[in-house]
Amino acid sequence: MLIKEILDHEAEMIALRHDFHAHPELGFEEHRTSSIIAKLLTEWGYQVDRGLGQTGVVATLTQGDGRKRLGIRADMDALPMQELTDLPYASQYPGKMHACGHDGHCAILLSAAKYLAQTRRFSGTLHLIFQPSEESIGGARVMIEEGLFQRFPCDAVFGLHNFPLYPAGQFFTKPGPLMASSDSFTVTLYGKGGHGSAPEHCLDPLPCAATIVLALQTIVSRNVDPQIPAVVTVGSLQAGTTHNIIPDSVVMKINTRSFCPATRQKIEESIRHIVATQAESYHLTAKIEKIFGYPATINHPTETAFALQIARQTVGDEHVGDPEGLTPLMGSEDFAFMLQEVPGCYLLLGTGNDDRENFSVHHPRYQFNDQCLSIGASYWANLVEAYLV
Template sequence: MTHHPDKVAVGLDRFLDEAIALRRDLHVHPELGYNEHRTSQIVADKLSSWGYDVATGIGGTGVVGTLQNGKGPKRLGIRADMDALPITETTGLSYASGTPGQMHACGHDGHTTILLNSARYLADTRDFTGTLNLIFQPAEEGGAGARRMIRDGLFERFPCDAVFGLHNWPGVATGQFGFIAGPAMASVDKVTIRIVGKGGHGARPQETVDPVVASASLIMALQSIVARNIDPLDAAVITVGTIHAGIAPNVIPDSVELELTVRTFRADVRETIKQRITNLAKAQAESYGATAEIDYPRGYPVLVNHSNETEFARQVAVTHFGEERVENNFRPISASEDFAFMLEELPGSYLFIGNGDSAPLHSPLYDFNDEIIAPASRYWVKLAEEYLAKNPS
């Protein structure tokens, strides 16, 4: 039997050299959250040139390209993130970052390129019916760009029936796909606790209220939350990352500041931990005669993939790439991702594609693997064509 190459793969091959050049150009010119002006302009110009209706300035520097074809009622959203990180690159690559202290250490240059590459093909062939909304998002790296786009009317202006996103994943074989139904990435909250006592001379502790001792007790007590207040089958992490106290060995300071990161995979667990940290901090401080001031801003929520959309996304990979290209035991990830805000608004799924044996994400040695541009672009084209099928089965 003669094997005929997939027409989408053949079609995308025509653009591959240009796509790699674009990805490397974006890598040379990284831009931090809400400052993606050059990147946004490139995205908007390319989408316009291919026939998309383009809206800019959504949630700051966000861009949406809309392509309508035929009279199909379905509306699909696909999202890519655009921002870089405040990290100094040490790869030594010919296309390394040209901006000191900034680099694409998470592959958003690749994600943007993949979606643009798919956009070009879909505009060329238009083998779908309905509305395609391609969302290029700023400030994923801690800036909650997804939430800001939503608050700026993203889904009112560009209604979608479902939304999908993708992230490269180091350590997974190049081009292998990973899918997780349900909680897939952790929530993240950064907590600041200030234990306030009464400072004094280290030789006369009886005249002080020592916040260092109180904070030491609190740090140990915090370890009991996951062990004793959370179901053993639910994952959670409480890490005390910084402790700031004192300036001299013979002086008891007035206060100690602790900074924590908290990660969970369920909204109710997240809430339980908030209550326990707050109560423990106050009680531990009080037991030493000190007081606790707690600042507990909410970070990104748990990213929960919807089961139907995740199964649909998985079937697209199985059908067009084969079972062997899908990782069967892809496990939830304790990192966080603001696509979670979009999945709180709409059904959808966030999937992963292996970046091969690369340095980890957020490493100064990280580089996006250009070999995954072709399969990931083909994947988005297939997902769009099937979701917006002309003759749905």
């Protein structure tokens, strides 16, 4: 059930969410957002540490003599895209938008944080992790590399993401793989340009690029077990300037997704093999740059069972999805780095709204559903009170 004290300050937290939404900040630029978060948590009695991962905030509250240590994470960053919602609190910054609902994630955790500081009905140590740059180069990884779990040890860590294509107020998760890994590669093929009328004097990289695009499609169909989901996407192919000039080079941008670490490695090896051999056959030089990589988000069984139990207590059995029937998502999430370090679980909270068309995250007309803010906050509060006993 929802918590009365959280409902009592709901309007305040919705207003805070709207303020975050109007002032979106990109990865590692969340200076205003993190300052507001740090100020509020300090006022509420948390020990606040800043600067981990540049703009990250970790707030700690210890109560009683419990020895358990719990971490809860919310991401803060926005996306580099133009908002098209016409909301009264729409982004005031051109080309920046909270199109993934991280403003909502922050408000949810802050709402729970205020309640927990007021009531303190737990025994142990609570670490609230406000993380930068989930959308770009992995703020979770950076915080971990800078000593997150050494400075703030956790016995378990939990995270949550809104999902506007699921009904409002419903929770979904499952043990094992929940979201896919994501790797991006930039391939550059170097040839010798020239006049389009004299290809014999050139080394044209475009035919090779076309061959590589087609060959990449055989990785999933012929190199990966057909019962293991995987995706290889060529999202960009850039070459040349006009009709009658053979270009010197071609740049291809590739993205891959999988749930299995071995499959992830196999896909990368296949990409590198295809590019190298095809480039050699066309007498070209190839360079492959791996831009970034997120591992698969793999939930731990014990913590996932606990997370589902708290969800049922918060919203009722009928509002919690059957984990056996939940299909893992091909989207990726850098909370996966935290799950590689500490046992935990990542959940999805449905935020669909019956009164309007629901656009997916990363859409310029996406809207976070404020009716779900207190649901998420009550969930976090219930989880803390049940875990730290």
